[in-house]
Amino acid sequence: MNLILLGPPGAGKGTQSDWLRDTYNLRKLATGDILREAAASGSDLGNHVKEIMASGKLVSDDIMINLIRECISAPSSANGFILDGFPRTLAQAEALDTMLKEEGKKLNHVIELEVDDAILVGRISGRYSCAKCGAGYHDDYRKPAKVGVCDSCGSVEFSRREDDNASTVSKRLEGYHAMTAPLLPYYETRGILKSVDGMAGIDEVSRQLKAILAA
Numbered sequence: 001m002n003l004i005l006l007g008p009p010g011a012g013k014g015t016q017s018d019w020l021r022d023t024y025n026l027r028k029l030a031t032g033d034i035l036r037e038a039a040a041s042g043s044d045l046g047n048h049v050k051e052i053m054a055s056g057k058l059v060s061d062d063i064m065i066n067l068i069r070e071c072i073s074a075p076s077s078a079n080g081f082i083l084d085g086f087p088r089t090l091a092q093a094e095a096l097d098t099m100l101k102e103e104g105k106k107l108n109h110v111i112e113l114e115v116d117d118a119i120l121v122g123r124i125s126g127r128y129s130c131a132k133c134g135a136g137y138h139d140d141y142r143k144p145a146k147v148g149v150c151d152s153c154g155s156v157e158f159s160r161r162e163d164d165n166a167s168t169v170s171k172r173l174e175g176y177h178a179m180t181a182p183l184l185p186y187y188e189t190r191g192i193l194k195s196v197d198g199m200a201g202i203d204e205v206s207r208q209l210k211a212i213l214a215a
């Protein structure tokens with residue numbers, strides 16, 4: 001099963017793609033995470049994308065398409081994958097169609113997490129993650145069971161993303177509406193677009209996803 005999660009920054013794609021990965025044994029391909037790892041490693045790619053990401057702009061289609069091509073053709077994607085953060089432009093969506101065709105694969109569902117812009121800034125500015133295992137948390141909506149200790153791995157180190165600040169977030173939202181929202185009609189005309197209420201609680205959104213995948 002191959003899925004795309006679409007939605008603005010802060011819609012909950014990361015949280016739900018973790019759940020989908022664990023529940024359906026799929027490979028999670030989160031391009032933002034892959035780029036952040038590259039940036040932290042100091043690789044040529046990482047050095048190139050670091051500033052672009054910090055400014056809230058998009059990395060070039062060529063770089064992203066080559067990156068995702070490698071991931072999709074890897075044996076670890078054989079049971080299926082969830083794309084979180086890709087495609088983000090029509091050029092990326094068209095390239096994805098071509099590479100899936102070449103690989104003899106298809107998209108089963110493209111699922112939009114619908115969330116009003118008004119609540120996204122609050123969601124984004126409160127989020128943080130475990131510095132060791134990457135588990136995601138939020139100051140208000142998703143606190144660890146024991147304050148200051150990661151539920152998943154017990155680490156006490158946490159970090160916040162450099163681009164999760166109010167001014168970068170509004171640029172990222174503008175970019176979403178200008179460049180990524182046109183993907184909704186693109187997939188709707190192919191009959192594979194579904195929507196869930198991304199403003200519902202985390203468990204309720206997972207329940208809605210499960211219903212779509214079971215249908």
Ligand code: AMP
Pocket residue numbers: 009031032033035052053054056057058059060064084085086087088092163172
């Ligand atoms: P995310 O974690 O998905 O919010 O992505 C963080 C940042 O990585 C974005 O603001 C972009 O700068 C970059 N990025 C991630 N995925 C893509 C993509 N598919 N196309 C272009 N830039 C991307």
